Amino acid sequence: MKPDKTKLKHAIVAATAAAVLVSGAITTQISEKSKGTQGNLVNKAKQLGYSYVSSKEELQKAKNGKLLGLFANEEMFQQRPEGEGDIYDPVVSLPEMTKKALDTLSTNKKGFFLMVEEEGTDEFAHENNAKMTIKSGQELDKAVKIAKDFAKKNPDTLVLVLADHETGGFSIEPVDDKDESGDGISQEDGPFAIAKSKLNFVVDWTTSGHTAVDIPVTATGKNAELFTGIYENTEVFSKLMQALGLKTKK
Numbered sequence: 001m002k003p004d005k006t007k008l009k010h011a012i013v014a015a016t017a018a019a020v021l022v023s024g025a026i027t028t029q030i031s032e033k034s035k036g037t038q039g040n041l042v043n044k045a046k047q048l049g050y051s052y053v054s055s056k057e058e059l060q061k062a063k064n065g066k067l068l069g070l071f072a073n074e075e076m077f078q079q080r081p082e083g084e085g086d087i088y089d090p091v092v093s094l095p096e097m098t099k100k101a102l103d104t105l106s107t108n109k110k111g112f113f114l115m116v117e118e119e120g121t122d123e124f125a126h127e128n129n130a131k132m133t134i135k136s137g138q139e140l141d142k143a144v145k146i147a148k149d150f151a152k153k154n155p156d157t158l159v160l161v162l163a164d165h166e167t168g169g170f171s172i173e174p175v176d177d178k179d180e181s182g183d184g185i186s187q188e189d190g191p192f193a194i195a196k197s198k199l200n201f202v203v204d205w206t207t208s209g210h211t212a213v214d215i216p217v218t219a220t221g222k223n224a225e226l227f228t229g230i231y232e233n234t235e236v237f238s239k240l241m242q243a244l245g246l247k248t249k250k
């Protein structure tokens with residue numbers, strides 16, 4: 001299938017795993033005080049003309065232009081055993097960061113590439129913590145809605161939602177006391193309510209590591225057809241380059 005090279009201006013990729021990284025937006029991976037091997041990266045960013053923000057209020061007030069937001073030294077959630085201080089309540093939510101990133105980047109007339117990543121779905125699945133994995137997924141869902149709303153108003157946009165891998169062997173099962181539940185952290189979690197129904201489900205786990213389960217890729221908007229079918233994960237890169245009408249170096 002030949003991509004339509006004429007109109008794709010914006011590509012938004014939403015994935016399930018790290019922070020938000022934008023050319024001129026937000027990441028949680030670099031600490032304000034970190035020295036690292038490359039010196040103080042916040043100072044470097046400032047020298048390059050980035051506005052630096054570190055709180056929700058500052059983010060909201062930030063004007064358009066190059067923007068660097070750092071809100072935590074590592075993850076923006078607490079990774080502890082289930083029910084013992086495991087918390088998913090980021091100081092700035094993923095949907096808020098996504099909205100600000102879109103508002104900022106969309107002022108560029110040449111278009112933009114935005115990558116939004118929800119890390120909780122991976123990290124909480126490593127702990128076999130279904131409650132928090134689902135909560136993280138719901139936040140990703142809200143961020144995807146913001147991207148889709150943007151795409152509705154800007155039809156020259158591609159929105160791609162995918163994961164780099166599956167974690168935990170997350171399986172949805174009916175509530176059944178006779179079914180084996182696993183042991184340790186891999187014990188079934190739940191029951192959880194099924195929306196618009198009186199039924200419940202439980203989540204069963206097979207591992208605390210990554211799995212080789214196929215992951216779904218959904219694409220909407222310009223050149224979305226390129227992402228149909230079954231393919232190796234590395235193909236996503238080539239397809240994205242094709243969708244944007246860019247050549248890869250051989």
Ligand SMILES: [Zn+2]
Nearest residue numbers: 122123167210
């Ligand atoms: Zn992982």
